[in-house]
Amino acid sequence: MSVTVDRELVSFCAEVGATGPVAVRGAGTRFEVGGPLAPETRVVAAPAGIREYRPEEMTVTVLAGTPVAELHAALSAAGQRSALAERGGTVGGALALGEDDLRVLARGKVRNSVLQLRYVSADGVLVKVGAPTVKNVSGFDVGRLMVGALGTLGLLAEAVLRTRPTPAVARWWCGEGIDPCAVRDLARSASVVLFDGTTTTLQLEGHEVDVDADLVALGRLGAFRACEGPPPLPPHRWSLRPSELLRLDGHATGSYVASIGVGTVFADRPQARREPPAAVRAVAARLKAEFDPSGRLSPGRDLLAAH
């Protein structure tokens, strides 16, 4: 067994302890998601720092309290990046939230980028799940449960993440009166195609020749101009099927920006609560009882609350 438990992880374990309600605060950029913590909850911080970066393996081992920006600065030195969104938060916060970057088509889903996790369990023990290799099917995939669980099943201490090469070229374009679905179908190198009801905004990434070729092809759909980046995104995050975007109801969302081909919509108003059916809730409740029998981890957080 190659479990090298070190001082930082041990002291994080000790800090979490085995009793009393506890939660982790990262940078606090999305701390309100899921609703307020129970008032008596002790709030702790996860350790920070990059442990080991192996560009030739496309993997990085990073402590959960590390700012995503710091991680990306280290990766960019070797021409790589991760799937995590860089919006001022920490790695642990991004994993606990599990929300994908805007450019998910090129960067991949956050949950698919997690290779191994170490977390502190409800009984204050350090647990390892997954493997540091890019491929692994050794046992049940507990790590999948932790991503997006808002710290309700375990408090994240360290992650091994998959990294990806950063393409040579990345450019933003926008234009009005252009069918965004046609853009999505045509532009293979699009990392994101956004539509707010009027303007289509997209980012093309890849080899310069491919980006140029896509742009020429897109010219058939309408006139595009270079732009700085995505438009400002309304605060609430909706999750829809990609095909539902064709029938988006502006009354329900208020002003919106929709991610074409993905199904995420940034809207002025929150999405209605998405309640899974009883049989699914029963499994989720059993899992919560298994991983946190006393309910001490991030009490008060409701995974189904609107973002």
Next chain:
Amino acid sequence: MRAKDRRGARHPQLASDPVVHDLEALLGDRVRVDGAERSLLSRDASVFSGGRAGPVCFPLSTEEVQGIVKIAARHRRNVVARGAGTGLAGAAIPLGAPIVVVTTRMNRIRSVEIEDRLAWVEPGVINLDLSKQLRPLGFHYAPDPSSQQACTIGGNISTNSGGPHCLAYGVTSEHILCLEVVGADGEVMVLGGLDAEPAGLDLRGAFVGGEGMLGIVTAAAVRITANPPAVRTLLLGFSTPREAAATVSAVIAAGIVPAAMEVMDREITRAVENFVHAGYPLDAGAVLLAEVDGTEQGSAIDAEVIARIGKEHGATSIRTAEDAEARDRLWKGRKTAFGAIAQIAPAYYLHDTVVPRAALASVLEQVYAIAERFGLLVVNVFHAGDGNLHPLLLFDPDEAGVLERVHGAAAEIVRASLAAGGALSGEHGIGIEKQEFMSEMFGPDDLDHQARLRRGFDPWCRLNPGKVLPSAHSCADLSELARAGEGIWA
């Protein structure tokens, strides 16, 4: 309808088992109790034995699977789901005469929804059939295990299968949006969703790779992938596997993630060439099959870089497949490699471990040394891009005591891979093959948490008990399972 075998003879003892009576009421003659059927289904494609099947069911619908699990719950019997039985870790081997649920007849593609880039399929759909059906629409199903002509989507989901093209496109889990499963209590559940970020815990993600222990898949919404406009396939010859492995690492380090990077050593390359006549170099110590896709121009750039890196690492020959036909022949060689082994030996044990790419060459050298120490011939064909080794230990099953040597060598290969910072399995899973090795990769607390996940889905220890988790962490008593059903189901 009564418990009969194929020739119509009654099995009075088996028919007296009340669970058979109830299953027959549900499924009619799609319940089999005859010895031939049960002994066929007591194994999978691995070298492991010791299975004992109880009644074998061939459901046609979700409702029938649900009915079977409810009957099992009522009679306190275990249930093992089974697809094509091509698994290599013994995961589908029934322990303790459970009800075996074969999902191969649930093989409809329910719908293809282009706008959402997905297809709803039943679990018995054969992997390759799905891609064939999608081809006229310009799409395919990306995970392509070498067994894709035979294995089922349900089996792929439950083992989180990989394949050559998973290097760039990701393994099965990345391609499963949503699952309809029958849970251990017989309730039908939909895990995951078709929307961008389904709410709640990622039960879909936790389920994939569950080796039949978390529920029975009755339908899946799988992601379909647009066929790339251009594909380039390179075949590079090297004098040693070490140089091929070093090339693989260097390609990744250069910032290219090819669609696939597969390595074959000398012995297997020769066997394959005899089999498919695809133009594999017979004098090479190892070959690297690398494929890049994308646009015409972009893939040309990547192919050039790979060729240059290959040359720098001592490639003795570099060939690009001239056309689709030449490419298909090369891939046919890779994908029928296991079949080609028959020319060398009557039987093989196909192993599966993962190591960091940088350790590929050194672990490979250890693999050859281990095989030699155990007096076995080993050949290697593997997903080099992922660091996923597939040593094949060749043997003659008629040779006395040979299996002990095979298992001895296999154990040492596992340990060498773990020592190099690797994992027990990259795609075949744990099953019964590597169950007891789990404690060498994970500590007791880690295994305890895996057991918690299992209990969350199946607190009754009803689905495929006795697999994956080592005995100390299993809900099942393995020796009791070995005895169960000894009477009438023997």
